[in-house]
Amino acid sequence: KQEVTQIPAALSVPEGENLVLNCSFTDSAIYNLQWFRQDPGKGLTSLLLIQSSQREQTSGRLNASLDKSSGRSTLYIAASQPGDSATYLCAVSGWETSGSRLTFGEGTQLTVNP
Amino acid sequence: ETGVTQTPRHLVMGMTNKKSLKCEQHLGHNAMYWYKQSAKKPLELMFVYSLEERVENNSVPSRFSPECPNSSHLFLHLHTLQPEDSALYLCASSQESVGTEAFFGQGTRLTVV
Numbered sequence: 446k447q448e449v450t451q452i453p454a455a456l457s458v459p460e461g462e463n464l465v466l467n468c469s470f471t472d473s474a475i476y477n478l479q480w481f482r483q484d485p486g487k488g489l490t491s492l493l494l495i496q497s498s499q500r501e502q503t504s505g506r507l508n509a510s511l512d513k514s515s516g517r518s519t520l521y522i523a524a525s526q527p528g529d530s531a532t533y534l535c536a537v538s539g540w541e542t543s544g545s546r547l548t549f550g551e552g553t554q555l556t557v558n559p
Numbered sequence: 560e561t562g563v564t565q566t567p568r569h570l571v572m573g574m575t576n577k578k579s580l581k582c583e584q585h586l587g588h589n590a591m592y593w594y595k596q597s598a599k600k601p602l603e604l605m606f607v608y609s610l611e612e613r614v615e616n617n618s619v620p621s622r623f624s625p626e627c628p629n630s631s632h633l634f635l636h637l638h639t640l641q642p643e644d645s646a647l648y649l650c651a652s653s654q655e656s657v658g659t660e661a662f663f664g665q666g667t668r669l670t671v672v
Contacts, residue, residue, distance in 0.1 A: 449601070476658035488565075488649055489663035496658070534602070538658045544590040544609050545653040545661040549602040 447472045451535055451550035458525055459558050466520040466553045468535030473516050479547065480509050480520050481534040489534065493520070525557045562586040565650050565664035572640065573672055580635040580667045582650030588662075589655045591633040593625060596647040596666070608633060609655050640671045 448471045458464055468478070477496045481489040493502045493509040495518070501510040508521040522529060532554045536547040563584045572578050584591065593605040607615035608627040622644075624636040633650055650664040 479660065481663070486647075486666075486668065488563075488665040489651075491660060491662060494660045536602075541657055544592070544607055544614070544655055544657065545651075545659050546592075546604055546607060546615065547594075547602070547651075547661060548604075551599075551601050 447475075447537060447539060447548045449535060449537060449548050449550035451533075451553050453553060454551065455554040455556075457556040457558065460525060460527060462525050462557075463521070463523050464525055464555070466522070466533050466535075466555070468518040468520070468550055470516045470518075470537050470548075472539070473513050474540060475513065475537045476540050477538050478509075478511055478518050479536050479538070480507075480518075481536065483532045483534060483552070485531075492533075522555075525555075527557050527559050529557050530555055563650060563652055563662050563664035565648075565667050567667060568665065569668045569670075571670045571672060572637070574640060574642070576640075577636070577638040579637065580648055580650075580669075582633040582635075582664055584631055584633075584650075584652040584662075584664075586652055586662060588652040589630045590653050590659075591627060591630075592651040592653075592661070593633070593635055594649040594651060594663075596649060598646075602649065606635075637669075640669075642671050645669055645671045 480492045495511045506523040532552040536549045606625045626634040647666045653659045653661045
């Protein structure tokens with residue numbers, strides 16, 4: 446059974462700092478990995494999707510890397526801003542017959558202080 | 560706007576009530592999902608509908624009954640719930656092809672009293 450772990454559980458940084466969030470998964474036979482953002486009491490916003498054949502994806506100040514063989518992904522946020530404060534979730538999709546069945550980590554709660 | 564809309568946003572119900580959660584997607588997807596997010600636990604996949612057929616039920620109690628009348632709409636019918644069923648219920652959609660990007664709604668915050 447796939448298990449996803451995110452470290453740290455919570456992180457507080459001053460504005461402008463670069464930071465790294467970590468995600469690990471136990472079964473390397475994944476199809477892809479997605480990073481999401483969740484604001485308090487809200488749904489999930491997809492940030493980046495990395496296919497298993499890819500090493501990284503970038504969107505603006507965000508960069509996600511994937512090392513499938515070691516079961517790890519990182520989300521790098523450059524020049525953090527107070528608006529980046531949220532919970533960041535990592536999820537993996539396996540080689541299912543159809544659709545996108547995601548196994549999630551518990552998330553990293555990020556606070557960026559002005 | 561994510562393209563996936565859930566109603567209601569908040570729901571308080573007694574253990575003997577019957578209620579339904581609604582999800583609608585405007586993304587042209589043909590797979591839809593229900594997830595449960597409880598406090599201090601990862602999101603858990605509950606049901607999967609692909610091409611309007613239920614293809615997965617992850618050992619969810621029968622007091623939760625999903626319905627997918629067409630590819631744009633998904634319901635979760637609730638009856639005789641327990642207080643431990645209080646959680647954020649999230650709907651998602653994607654293309655039916657394996658491993659496609661999933662898009663989520665804003666969720667329904669359910670409180671069972």
